[in-house]
Amino acid sequence: MAPNWGQSRLIDFRIPRVVNKSTLTPFFPAAALFVFLLVATPPGIRAQESYIGQGLAPVRDFQPIQGLSLQIPGESIHPVAKGRFAMRLHVAESSTILQETTPTASAVLKLNQLRSSIDLRYGLLHNTEVGIEIASLYNNSGGLDGLVTAVEHLVNRPAPLRVNLNHAGFAYRLSRNGQTVLQGTNGAYGLTDTVLSSKALVIPEKKYLPGIALRMAVKIPTGDQSRAFGTGLVDLGFGLAAQKAFLGHVVLYQNVNEIFPIGHYLGFGLRAYMTSITGVEFVITPKFSITGQFDYYQSPFHHTGMKLLDNAITEGVLVFGYRFTPRLLWQFYGIENLDFTRDSAPDFTLATVITYRLDRL
Numbered sequence: 001m002a003p004n005w006g007q008s009r010l011i012d013f014r015i016p017r018v019v020n021k022s023t024l025t026p027f028f029p030a031a032a033l034f035v036f037l038l039v040a041t042p043p044g045i046r047a048q049e050s051y052i053g054q055g056l057a058p059v060r061d062f063q064p065i066q067g068l069s070l071q072i073p074g075e076s077i078h079p080v081a082k083g084r085f086a087m088r089l090h091v092a093e094s095s096t097i098l099q100e101t102t103p104t105a106s107a108v109l110k111l112n113q114l115r116s117s118i119d120l121r122y123g124l125l126h127n128t129e130v131g132i133e134i135a136s137l138y139n140n141s142g143g144l145d146g147l148v149t150a151v152e153h154l155v156n157r158p159a160p161l162r163v164n165l166n167h168a169g170f171a172y173r174l175s176r177n178g179q180t181v182l183q184g185t186n187g188a189y190g191l192t193d194t195v196l197s198s199k200a201l202v203i204p205e206k207k208y209l210p211g212i213a214l215r216m217a218v219k220i221p222t223g224d225q226s227r228a229f230g231t232g233l234v235d236l237g238f239g240l241a242a243q244k245a246f247l248g249h250v251v252l253y254q255n256v257n258e259i260f261p262i263g264h265y266l267g268f269g270l271r272a273y274m275t276s277i278t279g280v281e282f283v284i285t286p287k288f289s290i291t292g293q294f295d296y297y298q299s300p301f302h303h304t305g306m307k308l309l310d311n312a313i314t315e316g317v318l319v320f321g322y323r324f325t326p327r328l329l330w331q332f333y334g335i336e337n338l339d340f341t342r343d344s345a346p347d348f349t350l351a352t353v354i355t356y357r358l359d360r361l
Helices: 028-039 145-154 160-164
Strands: 085-101 105-125 128-140 171-176 179-183 189-191 194-203 211-220 235-246 250-261 273-283 288-297 313-325 328-337 348-358
Touching: 273 313
Parallel strands: none
Antiparallel strands: 085 105, 085 348, 105 128, 105 171, 128 189, 128 194, 171 179, 194 211, 211 235, 235 250, 250 273, 273 288, 288 313, 313 328, 328 348
16 A cells, blocks of 8 residues: 555545647647646555645754754654655755854854755554654855855845855854854765654544644764764754645644753753744645745754854745655755844755655565
8 A cells, every 4th residue: 555645635636727729839748748747646546545745844953053953854743654664865955154243252154064864764663653864964165155146136135244255265163252162164074963763643633633743852962073063962852743634735734842952062051942843735736746834943052142043043945845656755945044033044945855665674
């Protein structure tokens, strides 16, 4: 049986399409093939299961400093079936440009950071899974800068800070009381901290009630703290995920997490912090969906006197999901920081995710 990608079975209805022959062009065969691939139902999917939501994109806080603490990514409520495996490959490139000086500290972050991860899940019990995420970071001075600059000039709204730091090159430095406490280098690559996780579905989705799952995660300090690839601390997190399908083609999602870092980082005290991801998915065809997400990440730092460290992050996300087969899902998304909170978020992030569910071994 084809695996459930995390949604209830939804009503299958199709709207008849009307073709105006006068609009046909020499490129019609290629366009027709593209539309067919987009709309066609994957083999082996029953009609009543055709319109299935694909879940939240696994977004997280990608800010180079705040994001080193534990992040619980966005996802649906459904765990992997007992005795089965799932594998997720996730690659995200973020462009960050932040600068701040206070009487006791200063920081400048002008870099691109490529985060690559593999997330393995196993259905340990009925409605309960366990997982491990192994990730790496690559600091660089290129990546998205050209694209971001081009878009800013296109809309005639260049960021003043980007203009001021145009010739600064790569910068990743945080100083306190005249001493450098964190410094990344251009071209540095290494593994970051490892995350162990679990998820249990406690309330299945009903006709009028949302489904609810409980989540837990712990961050193991495997990253090199001296190279800004980890915090050297153990973090523990708990979360709740909920979702509900409406109107046959719309799915609502909500993830809320509370995370407890243990210890101090860079000489700053850390606090418990909350993260939240809200999403609305429109299942347009049996294979294709579009999801809008709003993300909120409270900072693990507090009372440092620096907005870059203390301020929360708010972001908008646009996700395109495509299900090649019942077991193979591809998602592509972009993240844009919002001005509800300022001077702390990455400028822009592009990411792609491939999820594959394996048969019982």
